[in-house]
Amino acid sequence: MNAATAEAAITAWIATQGEAMLGELKAMVNTDGGSYDKAGVDAVGAQVRAFMERHAIPVETVRGERFGDCLRATVAGGDATASGNARQNIVLMGHRDTVFPKGEPERRPFRIEDGRAYGPGVADMKAGLVMNMFVLAAFAKHGGAPGPLVGLFTGDEEIGSPEGRAVIEAEARRARVVYNSEPGRPSGGIVTGRKGGVFSVVDIEGRAAHSGGNFEAGISAIGEMAAKITAIHALTDLQRGITLNVGLVSGGQSVNTVAPSAQMQIDLRYVEPADREEIMGKIHDIVARSSVPGTKATLTIRGEFLPLTQSPAAARLFEGYRAAASESGLEIKGEFSGGCADSGFTAAVGAPTLCAVGPVGGKAHSPEEYLEVATLVPRAQALARAILRLEGTGL
Numbered sequence: 001m002n003a004a005t006a007e008a009a010i011t012a013w014i015a016t017q018g019e020a021m022l023g024e025l026k027a028m029v030n031t032d033g034g035s036y037d038k039a040g041v042d043a044v045g046a047q048v049r050a051f052m053e054r055h056a057i058p059v060e061t062v063r064g065e066r067f068g069d070c071l072r073a074t075v076a077g078g079d080a081t082a083s084g085n086a087r088q089n090i091v092l093m094g095h096r097d098t099v100f101p102k103g104e105p106e107r108r109p110f111r112i113e114d115g116r117a118y119g120p121g122v123a124d125m126k127a128g129l130v131m132n133m134f135v136l137a138a139f140a141k142h143g144g145a146p147g148p149l150v151g152l153f154t155g156d157e158e159i160g161s162p163e164g165r166a167v168i169e170a171e172a173r174r175a176r177v178v179y180n181s182e183p184g185r186p187s188g189g190i191v192t193g194r195k196g197g198v199f200s201v202v203d204i205e206g207r208a209a210h211s212g213g214n215f216e217a218g219i220s221a222i223g224e225m226a227a228k229i230t231a232i233h234a235l236t237d238l239q240r241g242i243t244l245n246v247g248l249v250s251g252g253q254s255v256n257t258v259a260p261s262a263q264m265q266i267d268l269r270y271v272e273p274a275d276r277e278e279i280m281g282k283i284h285d286i287v288a289r290s291s292v293p294g295t296k297a298t299l300t301i302r303g304e305f306l307p308l309t310q311s312p313a314a315a316r317l318f319e320g321y322r323a324a325a326s327e328s329g330l331e332i333k334g335e336f337s338g339g340c341a342d343s344g345f346t347a348a349v350g351a352p353t354l355c356a357v358g359p360v361g362g363k364a365h366s367p368e369e370y371l372e373v374a375t376l377v378p379r380a381q382a383l384a385r386a387i388l389r390l391e392g393t394g395l
Helices: 003-015 018-029 038-054 122-142 164-173 221-233 273-288 312-326 343-348 373-388
Strands: 059-062 070-075 089-095 111-113 116-118 149-154 175-180 190-194 196-205 243-251 261-270 296-305 334-337 353-355 370-372
Touching (some): 003 122, 003 373, 018 038, 018 373, 038 059, 038 070, 070 122, 089 343, 149 164, 164 175, 175 343, 175 373, 190 312, 190 343, 196 221, 196 273, 312 373
Parallel strands (some): 089 149, 089 175
Antiparallel strands (some): 070 149, 116 370, 196 261, 196 296, 243 261
16 A cells, blocks of 8 residues: 555544544543552553554553553554664654542543533543544554554653653654654644753751740741742743742641741753753752751652753654644644653654644643544544655655
8 A cells, every 4th residue: 555545544534533532532531540540540541452452453561660551552564674764663652641639530521512622631631642542543454654653651741750751761762753642732733842840849857846935946947948949939040941939838837836847849940951950950059058057958859851852853853744734724833832741751862752743722730621622633634644754754
């Protein structure tokens, strides 16, 4: 089957799958799947596996000890005798976990209203997972892939991929290209650049004392935390795209006790890779320095994302995607996002990467999160076309 025939068959088949895609999406959204709910995330994985088995697509599991397993589905393609890039994997990537607490699907089950679908994780990024599932199924059914396809379904992206990162990076090192199916932007664009992020916790020790009867014997951890917050926020440099946010604080024992302990959690976002070392160095200096004599502080990094930067190869990948999407009636622009994603890990190891090629949605991580239902089929067709025309990018 030549490329034109394969493209016609695949896009025509995808055009008939809108209701089936919504059925899979409904089941997925109505399944609990917060990052710390391994059983729930793995239940979503079981749905993915069942779909792949119905379409005779092999799936292997990389077990997660604390968080959701990683699933790796494979569809053969290309010339088995070829060499170089032609034998490297074309990766379709996405995460199954959401940010929502246990029971959220029962409180807010999947629904469609005025052309938009709602429910926890409907856009971020269960619609992208469903899209990837059907694109893989289309190639498994009709053939025509210019190389081996890999569908990577991870389980812990929303907390920085503590277990998934190693799997993602290993996959990216042998990838020809990576398409990450995070939700398309509300404008319809895709993401060609993202900030990196470091999520850390600072624990501060002081000494308790009665705040009325023995005040001078106390050492206030909260007082020290206040000084550190001011210093950390002062590192923000909007012109460079560097932001620092202490988003969670806790501490103290009682209102009439000098606080013996306190904790703050820091969100750092940056654009340039070199900025990470500079700002983290300054944070370490602030943590080590005591404004309130006698306090001690320790910093622990709990999660991290690398920035997504557009290499020349990724720029060619974008142009190829944009041209392919135009035949699905989509006018695509590249956008920069302050949010982080697993695409930063794949780009950092050298894989040409596009992000947010999934169906269009908005208001992620909120009760108002939505998906534009009408984008499910055309975004799936656009991705399939981009894969089929990959040779034309020179990648």
